[in-house]
Structures are given as structure tokens and as C-alpha cells.
Amino acid sequence: MKKGLIFSCLLVAVTSVQAAPISLPYQGFYQRLKQVNKGNYPLIEIAFSVPNKSRCLIKSGTLTTENESFPLTITEDQRIFLPYDARLKSDRALVNLDIEGSADNCSISMQVRAKNxxxxxxxxxxxxxxxxxxxxxxxxxxxxxxxxxxxxxxxxxxxxxxxxxxxxxxxxxxxxxxxxxxxxxxxxxxxxxxxxxxxxxxxxxxxx
Known part of the structure; x- marks a missing residue:
């Protein structure tokens, strides 16, 4: 069973989303970031990304609340950098990804990795x-x-x-x-x- 998950563990499947951009609750990401920030991990981190770039290409991304909008940093290999912010959780922020192609081919993965x-x-x-x-x-x-x-x-x-x-x-x-x-x-x-x-x-x- 562990091998099936590999180590890019599926965090959020978005195959049910039909329209772009994809919007996901920030709360789910926050809970994982909170667990990491509570521990003492000077050498490692968790990274969120969208795999399978050839079938699910991210054009841009934003983090939004009812009153604010912030651009997301997304790398060439489609790693998504998200802040650890309790206020964004309380404000029910959304992670919005503008994609090229069908959302049926997209998913968000989480990987434990070395910081450097x-x-x-x-x-x-x-x-x-x-x-x-x-x-x-x-x-x-x-x-x-x-x-x-x-x-x-x-x-x-x-x-x-x-x-x-x-x-x-x-x-x-x-x-x-x-x-x-x-x-x-x-x-x-x-x-x-x-x-x-x-x-x-x-x-x-x-x-x-």
C-alpha cells in the first residue's frame, strides 16, 4: 500500500472540478504546514506541487480571501509556495490555479524533502x-x-x-x-x- 502512494502523496484530487481556475480551500494546506511548523525540522520541509506538467500546465495562481488577493510563486516544475498564516485560514482563503487543459488531469501532491x-x-x-x-x-x-x-x-x-x-x-x-x-x-x-x-x-x- 505504501508503494502505491510513492512519496508524492496525493493531498487533494481535483478531478471533479470542471471549470478553470481550480479553487481549493487553503485550510487543508494550512493543517499540513501547521504540523511541520510545530516540529523541529531544520533540514527538511514539505513541498506542494502539481505533477504531470504535460497534461496539467499551471499558467498562474493566486491566494484569495473575500477582500484580498495575493499572487502565488510557482516554479517551472510546478511547485507551489504557500505561506503559513492562521489569518488566511480564518478568512477561508482559497488557492486558485489557472490551468491550461482539463482539470480532470490535475492533482495536488505533497512531498517531504530536504530544504537544500x-x-x-x-x-x-x-x-x-x-x-x-x-x-x-x-x-x-x-x-x-x-x-x-x-x-x-x-x-x-x-x-x-x-x-x-x-x-x-x-x-x-x-x-x-x-x-x-x-x-x-x-x-x-x-x-x-x-x-x-x-x-x-x-x-x-x-x-x-
Missing amino acids: TKQSYSQKEVQELQTEMNTMLSDMQGFPMRYFSQDIAGVNFEFKPGSKISVYIDGKEQIVSDKLRLSSKQIEELSVIEFDTKPLVISPWTKG
Whole structure:
């Protein structure tokens, strides 16, 4: 079951929405942001995004209340940056996404990931990331995270699709495409891991 959710956990399905722009209650996003902000997570964060860009392209986005409207920052890979603001929750704010195409192809996903990435990590640094990811998932039990009751299997290092990356684990080179997956056991056995290009994303690895 966990494998079916992968780690871009489906937060809000919008297949029932027929007209653009898509409008979603900010409250659902706020509840997840609140859980994260209550914890002590200096290394990791949650990221909201709209996957499948080829079928659901975001043209623009706004955050609106009855009296105010704010533009949303949306990256090229369709990550949506949302503020953590109790007032917006109280004012019943809406997240509005102007899309190109049918809303039937759109969904909002949530991913736990490292706040920043770099080209070299010691064993201790990778283990610290893994520990924080486990703790956050434990704190976020309940829908849609109810299946993540066990510790994660390891850590994913994700790169630009189609890329070929040189990875050095304790000086030994290997070439990976798109993603490197390290199990907890592999992390325990390494001293340092280096990349010729820093990962785009570092995320938990879960096994079904």
C-alpha cells in the first residue's frame, strides 16, 4: 500500500472540478504546514506541487480571501509556495490555479524533502536527514499519510530527468540516471557520498 502512494502523496484530487481556475480551500494546506511548523525540522520541509506538467500546465495562481488577493510563486516544475498564516485560514482563503487543459488531469501532491541540497554528504548528514524524515512522517500520521507507520527504507537522491550523474561513494564511482536510492543499510556502511552535480531533491524512500 505504501508503494502505491510513492512519496508524492496525493493531498487533494481535483478531478471533479470542471471549470478553470481550480479553487481549493487553503485550510487543508494550512493543517499540513501547521504540523511541520510545530516540529523541529531544520533540514527538511514539505513541498506542494502539481505533477504531470504535460497534461496539467499551471499558467498562474493566486491566494484569495473575500477582500484580498495575493499572487502565488510557482516554479517551472510546478511547485507551489504557500505561506503559513492562521489569518488566511480564518478568512477561508482559497488557492486558485489557472490551468491550461482539463482539470480532470490535475492533482495536488505533497512531498517531504530536504530544504537544500549539496554535492557532498557525510554519513552523519545523510542519517540526520533520514531521522528527520522519519520523525516528520510519524508526526503526520492520519490521512493521507496513514500508511507510513514504519520507518522509511532509505533516502532518494533525485536529479534532472534524462541526466547521467557520477556518484562517488567512499571514492568509488558509479553512474546513475535520474535517481540514486540508498537503503538504510547502505547509508550505515558509507563514510561520504559525492556527486558531480548536486541533487534537485532528496526525499524518503519507502517500500511497499
